[in-house]
Amino acid sequence: MTDPRDAADPLRAMRARFRLPRQADGTPCIYLCGNSLGAQPVAAGERIRDILDDWAELAVLGHHHGPRQWMPYHEQFAAPLARLVGAKPAEVVAMNTLTVNLHLLLVSFYRPTPARSRILCERGAFPSDRYALVTQARFHGYSPEATLIEVDARPDTGLLATEDVLAAIEREGARIALVLLPGVQYLTGQVLDMARITAAARHHGCMIGWDLAHAIGNVPLSLHDWGADFAVWCSYKYLCGGPGAVAGAFVHERHAQARELPRFGGWWGHNKSTRFEMGPDFEPIAGAEGWQLSNPPVLALAPLLAALDCYAAAGMHAVREKSLAQGQYARELLAARLKSRVRCLTPEAPAERGCQLSLRVEGDAEHGRRVFADLKRLGVIGDWREPNVIRVAAHPLYNTYAEVAQFVECLAQAVNQS
Ligand SMILES: *Cc1c(COP(=O)(O)O)cnc(C)c1O
Numbered sequence: 001m002t003d004p005r006d007a008a009d010p011l012r013a014m015r016a017r018f019r020l021p022r023q024a025d026g027t028p029c030i031y032l033c034g035n036s037l038g039a040q041p042v043a044a045g046e047r048i049r050d051i052l053d054d055w056a057e058l059a060v061l062g063h064h065h066g067p068r069q070w071m072p073y074h075e076q077f078a079a080p081l082a083r084l085v086g087a088k089p090a091e092v093v094a095m096n097t098l099t100v101n102l103h104l105l106l107v108s109f110y111r112p113t114p115a116r117s118r119i120l121c122e123r124g125a126f127p128s129d130r131y132a133l134v135t136q137a138r139f140h141g142y143s144p145e146a147t148l149i150e151v152d153a154r155p156d157t158g159l160l161a162t163e164d165v166l167a168a169i170e171r172e173g174a175r176i177a178l179v180l181l182p183g184v185q186y187l188t189g190q191v192l193d194m195a196r197i198t199a200a201a202r203h204h205g206c207m208i209g210w211d212l213a214h215a216i217g218n219v220p221l222s223l224h225d226w227g228a229d230f231a232v233w234c235s236y237k238y239l240c241g242g243p244g245a246v247a248g249a250f251v252h253e254r255h256a257q258a259r260e261l262p263r264f265g266g267w268w269g270h271n272k273s274t275r276f277e278m279g280p281d282f283e284p285i286a287g288a289e290g291w292q293l294s295n296p297p298v299l300a301l302a303p304l305l306a307a308l309d310c311y312a313a314a315g316m317h318a319v320r321e322k323s324l325a326q327g328q329y330a331r332e333l334l335a336a337r338l339k340s341r342v343r344c345l346t347p348e349a350p351a352e353r354g355c356q357l358s359l360r361v362e363g364d365a366e367h368g369r370r371v372f373a374d375l376k377r378l379g380v381i382g383d384w385r386e387p388n389v390i391r392v393a394a395h396p397l398y399n400t401y402a403e404v405a406q407f408v409e410c411l412a413q414a415v416n417q418s
Helices: 012-017 044-063 073-085 098-109 127-139 162-175 194-203 298-314 316-338 365-377 401-417
Strands: 092-094 118-122 148-151 176-182 207-211 230-233 248-251 342-344 356-361 383-385 389-393
Touching: 012 298, 044 298, 073 092, 073 248, 073 298, 098 127, 098 207, 098 230, 098 248, 118 127, 118 162, 127 148, 127 176, 148 162, 162 176, 162 194, 176 194, 194 207, 298 316, 316 342, 316 356, 316 401, 356 365, 365 383, 365 389, 365 401
Parallel strands: 118 148, 118 176, 176 207, 207 230
Antiparallel strands: 092 248, 230 248, 342 356, 356 389, 383 389
16 A cells, blocks of 8 residues: 655655564554554664674673773763753763653652642553652652642543643642653643643742653653753653663753752762772762663663664654654544544644544443454554553654554454454
């Protein structure tokens, strides 16, 4: 199937830079699961091989010799990640995994006092985030019930209303120590108004952090200008860094010199010029690197390099343009083919959506599950989220418009069969 939109797509050459899964008979799957695990960049294997070769040929000398020395290896990620999140390189570090980074930054930025102990978040947050918040509250001796303020989605749309978040900050601001929200909500694909919410939180003297798991590599971000205190993300979703890829963190530069900030220290966060003097006193690096603990897992970082090269070649602006166009195309086809049978939970306004479409098949959840199983048989890889949501995301770096159209055809077939 060809589609004239693909011939006109300025990113059409990027697809060849990815390896996509195939069905048992060898035909390519329609891989629409970048919201969960981005496809493998072709160059990922080579980047890992480079490190294995250096290890074999240089062993410990690999830390300081050769073109890819491991000592400063993680530093090369700061600039490309900073471009994607709208930050300065010193505000960004590639390290650990998302939930680990969230805890480490909560140590610094959730500092409850009896008068200001509360945490504003969303009800129905991604479980790991909620577990982190609940256990942090307990760690500080506060009961989660008396600490969390969970903003509800509107019952009619299932979406968070910016006004509701702002109203809660307005009402409870003086008692809120921390606001933690997702840039893009994982279940609905809704993009939150990060600029306004950040401004409101800061106006009320609350710390504000963003979980960008579903936002990085998906929608444009301006963390520095918005003024967020911190942010965390993982690298295996849209970023295509590979399963369990090394995640990232942002700390605004106004906290860079704040050496008195409480934090959990480790030697990789210590002043680089004196690290190997092996002294007893911890002196954190100014900036996000000061939150590192251990020497980085170079093998796990390597594939992310290949992925960030793809983003650099494409440019986030072009990625976003194509994402909006593919989303619009999918909506038009869905409306034409499945109008009354499938409901799209993701907002339609461009500012409120990224790559993901969250679809609810009308009927009971059992019917939805059957439709999802049929889709899978037809070669579509998306994912199912309880209680009844099919999530699909066309990734602008490797999905074609033809695949978007094929997906809608498969969905129509599945809905009619099930
Ligand atoms: C995917 C995702 C995570 C994943 O956490 P890990 O620590 O990488 O396992 C966390 N939060 C949100 C909102 C996510 O979507």
